[in-house]
Amino acid sequence: xxxxxLYFSIIRYQPDMHRQEVVNVGVVLFADDGPRISLGASLGKxxxxxxxxxxANIYDQAERLRGVLANLWERNxxxxxxxxxxxxxGMLSLSSTGMLERTGRTPESIIEELERDLVRAPTPRRLxxxxxxxxxxELRRVFAQARILGSKPTDISRHLVVPNFPxxxxxxxxxxxxxxxxxxxxxxxxxxxxxAASTKRTEAQAKTLLxxxxxxxxxxxxxxxxxxxxGVSSQxxxxxxxxxxxxxxxxxxxxxxxxxxxxxxxxAAARPDDPLGTVH
Numbered sequence: 001x002x003x004x005x006l007y008f009s010i011i012r013y014q015p016d017m018h019r020q021e022v023v024n025v026g027v028v029l030f031a032d033d034g035p036r037i038s039l040g041a042s043l044g045k046x047x048x049x050x051x052x053x054x055x056a057n058i059y060d061q062a063e064r065l066r067g068v069l070a071n072l073w074e075r076n077x078x079x080x081x082x083x084x085x086x087x088x089x090g091m092l093s094l095s096s097t098g099m100l101e102r103t104g105r106t107p108e109s110i111i112e113e114l115e116r117d118l119v120r121a122p123t124p125r126r127l128x129x130x131x132x133x134x135x136x137x138e139l140r141r142v143f144a145q146a147r148i149l150g151s152k153p154t155d156i157s158r159h160l161v162v163p164n165f166p167x168x169x170x171x172x173x174x175x176x177x178x179x180x181x182x183x184x185x186x187x188x189x190x191x192x193x194x195x196a197a198s199t200k201r202t203e204a205q206a207k208t209l210l211x212x213x214x215x216x217x218x219x220x221x222x223x224x225x226x227x228x229x230x231g232v233s234s235q236x237x238x239x240x241x242x243x244x245x246x247x248x249x250x251x252x253x254x255x256x257x258x259x260x261x262x263x264x265x266x267x268a269a270a271r272p273d274d275p276l277g278t279v280h
Contacts, residue, residue, distance in 0.1 A: 004101060004102055005099050005100065005101055005102065006029060006030060006031060006099070006100060006101075006102055006107075006110065007029075007030040007079045007097050007098065007099055008027055008028060008029045008030065008097070008098050008099075008100065008110075008114055009027070009028045009030075009083045009094040009095050009096070009097055009098065010024050010026075010027055010028075010094070010095040010098075010114075010118055010119070011024070011025050011026035011027060011028060011037070011039070011062070011065075011092060011093075011094060012024055012025065012092070012093050012094070012095060013025045013058065013091060013092060014088065014091060014093065015091065024118055024119045025039055025058060025092075025119065026038055026039035026062065026115075026119060027111060027114045027115060027118065027119060028069065028083075028094060029107055029110060029111050029114070030073075030079050031107040034069075034070055034073045034074075035066070035069040035070065035073055035082075036107060036111065037062055037065065037066045037069070038111045038115060039058065039059065039062055057091075058092070061091060061092045062092070065086070065092060069082060072085075079097055080096075080097050082094075083095070083096060083097050084096075120171055133189065133191035133194060134191060134193070134194075135189045135190075135191040135228065135229075135230050135253060136176060136189050136191070138253075139176075139177060139187065139189060139228065140163065142263060143161045143177070143266070146263075146267055146270075146271075148160055148161050148179075148266070148267065148270035148271065149161050149163075150162045150163075153165060153166065156178060156179065156180045157180070159179065159180065159181045159269070159270050159271070160179065160270065161177050161178070161179045161266065161270065162177070162178050162179070163176065163177055164176070165177070165178030165186070167186070167210055167213055167214050167217060168213050168217065171213075173209070173210045173213055173214075174210075175187070175188065175210065175214065176188050176189055179266065179269055179270055181269040181270065181272065182222075183222050183223060183224050183269075184214075184218050184222060184223050184224070185224045185226065185265075185266065185269055186211075186214055186223070186224070186225055186226065187226040187227070187228060187266075188207045188210065188211065188225075188226070188227050188228070188247075189227070189228045189229070189230075190203055190204055190207060190227065190228075190229045190230075190239070190243065191229075191230055191231060192229060192230065192231035192232060192233065192236045192239075193230060193231035194231075197235045197236050197239075200236055200239055201236070201238065201239050204236075204239035204240075204242055204243055205242065207227065207243060208242055208243065208245075208246050211225050211227075211243075211246040211247060212246060223248075224248050224249070225246070225247050225248045225249075226247065226248065226249050226250075226251060226262060226265075227243045227244075227247040227249075227250050227251070228251045228253060228262065229243070229250065229251070229252055229253065230252070230253035230254065232252055232254070249261070249262070249265075
């Protein structure tokens with residue numbers, strides 16, 4: 001008989017014991033068939049604590065945690081004892097056990113609810129300014145002149161560049177531009193000529209989250225991530241460094257070589273049999 005209540009624990013990441021900064025990165029649900037681990041879609045939050053941390057390490061540690069939890073479950077170790085073994089002291093830890101009523105819900109829906117309420121970062125309101133920046137407008141003009149700009153998400157099947165393409169719409173993540181031809185090509189822009197450096201740092205972190213989630217959803221082998229920036233200066237170098245780590249190609253608009261490489265790549269992906277024409 002299925003239990004009327006289920007137990008859960010929050011997976012937490014703490015990069016430095018001395019700083020005592022902790023971020024929720026996932027959940028463990030102790031379902032009827034054993035513990036289920038799910039990492040949330042907001043691992044970009046980790047970069048706010050440690051911009052040098054390789055995100056892939058969290059997935060590796062989560063897989064090891066999954067194996068240990070399964071072993072303890074099979075040995076009938078009580079749930080509270082299981083979670084207490086992974087208290088504060090390591091990079092990944094488990095919170096004390098929580099309890100909730102099943103009320104006819106599936107484990108998947110319960111995990112989704114826990115992640116939404118306890119793990120995911122609030123939806124970033126980052127779409128307004130980038131959609132109206134001069135750099136974003138310039139890219140739209142370039143794609144339109146080359147006749148490779150689509151108007152709706154389904155145009156991506158026609159090898160056109162689609163604005164505002166959904167990556168993870170449930171948490172408000174949409175790529176500024178996307179094009180599919182074998183691989184999915186996504187483009188994000190950051191115009192450093194506008195707003196304060198601190199505001200742009202927040203925007204760069206939001207873009208990084210999208211780049212990470214795109215890779216989680218699509219897979220590195222089927223994805224190319226471009227970031228186009230303008231107005232680069234020493235005041236925003238840390239943001240440039242962050243974007244560089246998670247972009248497959250970072251293009252500085254003021255660089256003729258960078259710009260030509262980018263527009264050539266987009267035109268070739270959209271029209272592989274056409275010579276490069278009216279892209280400037």
